[in-house]
Amino acid sequence: MIETFGEIDPPQRLLMGPGPVNAHPRVLRAMSADLLGQFDPEMTAYMNEVMALYRPVFGTNNRWTFLVDGTARAGIEAALVSLVAPGDTVLVVNFGRFGLLLTEILGRIGARIETVEAPWGETVPLDAVAAAIERYGPKLVATIHGDTSTTMAQPLDGFGALCAAAGALSYVDATATIGGMEIAADRWGVDVVTGGLQKCLGGPSGSAPITISDRAATHIQRRKHVERGIRRDDIDDGDGLRIGSNYFDLAMVMDYWSEKRLNHHTEATTMLYGSRECARIMLQEGVEARYARHRASGAAMTAGLRAMGLTVFGDDRYRMTNVTAAFIPNGVDAETVRRRMREDFEIEIGTAFGPLAGKVWRFGAMGYNAMKHKVLLTLAALEAVLRAEGVVLPAGEAVPAALAAWDATR
Numbered sequence: 001m002i003e004t005f006g007e008i009d010p011p012q013r014l015l016m017g018p019g020p021v022n023a024h025p026r027v028l029r030a031m032s033a034d035l036l037g038q039f040d041p042e043m044t045a046y047m048n049e050v051m052a053l054y055r056p057v058f059g060t061n062n063r064w065t066f067l068v069d070g071t072a073r074a075g076i077e078a079a080l081v082s083l084v085a086p087g088d089t090v091l092v093v094n095f096g097r098f099g100l101l102l103t104e105i106l107g108r109i110g111a112r113i114e115t116v117e118a119p120w121g122e123t124v125p126l127d128a129v130a131a132a133i134e135r136y137g138p139k140l141v142a143t144i145h146g147d148t149s150t151t152m153a154q155p156l157d158g159f160g161a162l163c164a165a166a167g168a169l170s171y172v173d174a175t176a177t178i179g180g181m182e183i184a185a186d187r188w189g190v191d192v193v194t195g196g197l198q199k200c201l202g203g204p205s206g207s208a209p210i211t212i213s214d215r216a217a218t219h220i221q222r223r224k225h226v227e228r229g230i231r232r233d234d235i236d237d238g239d240g241l242r243i244g245s246n247y248f249d250l251a252m253v254m255d256y257w258s259e260k261r262l263n264h265h266t267e268a269t270t271m272l273y274g275s276r277e278c279a280r281i282m283l284q285e286g287v288e289a290r291y292a293r294h295r296a297s298g299a300a301m302t303a304g305l306r307a308m309g310l311t312v313f314g315d316d317r318y319r320m321t322n323v324t325a326a327f328i329p330n331g332v333d334a335e336t337v338r339r340r341m342r343e344d345f346e347i348e349i350g351t352a353f354g355p356l357a358g359k360v361w362r363f364g365a366m367g368y369n370a371m372k373h374k375v376l377l378t379l380a381a382l383e384a385v386l387r388a389e390g391v392v393l394p395a396g397e398a399v400p401a402a403l404a405a406w407d408a409t410r
């Protein structure tokens, strides 16, 4: 068996789909560092540094800014199960697959779910959100920032204030945009925002950064019920309903990340090293420069696809800067194109879900891959594959158009 299962030695593939993308080499190097015990002072110092590093990433001063161990979905589930009790009314702003994921998780929690919706390819106007809040009087309003399935980004200025004025808490899933488009938790006035590493932060999946306002933290702490085996005299339970998950109980996880260092779970040390390096790289680049780089990459990708004669999906005004969807030309076998991109050029591009399945490809330019040459390589390869598949298209137009768009955006 040892001969059959060789050492892990994957091909050097360029991941230009909707995520995951290639991790920054510095992140991979940080993740090969030696392990530490979970309460080692060096380790708890790293935990505190992670909290400090992720505040500017989220655009917040929130004390409670830390990591949930698990993929981005772990962050979503931790936020929702800790904020919402069975029977609570939650309004979901739904404009794609990940809005539907929120309803799926909330359904399992036993929430009463109301939605305010937009068709795939559009976003929900703020006044429609306001009208739905008025109608349903929710305890929480939950939305996605960038829904990777539709490539649309929901505008969020004013969103948190709207919820707070109605006495509702607010939640945003920023998995697909964090590190690439501006996340402004404080300016948006949003209570809880969660993310993931594997897209614009340029890390592997497996850690979910989270930020929590003091208001939401107080609400969560009221539901604190410390598990029996680790109870301590200095930590009191709250009088709220116990959170319906142990692993995702943010009240206990916050006590783990505080100076109390409650022994909740064993922090995923290697993921913490990786998360820390993702944020360090972002802050060294500068948040504005980083957003500009993603804008330029997205503009170049979109211009190149259009110059090739492809039709880009969705409303231009609300397009995410880091993922672009283009309609698959008639008569083309979408999977053959993806296979040839992978086998001939070592480039991965993405498929789609739900109503867009089989209709569009999705092209990402995120994190370490939001670079001019990677966008140009992807476009040149796609043009070659489409021509080889018999598609008639304007030859040699995509790369110059992408270059011009890059230069115009920089």
Ligand SMILES: Cc1ncc(COP(=O)(O)O)c(C=O)c1O
Pocket (backbone or CB within 6 Å): 019, 071, 072, 073, 074, 098, 144, 146, 147, 148, 149, 173, 174, 175, 176, 196, 205, 206
């Ligand atoms: C907007 C959004 N939310 C949540 C997720 C789920 O992330 P994960 O697969 O890391 O759990 C994704 C993954 O693509 C996403 O794009």
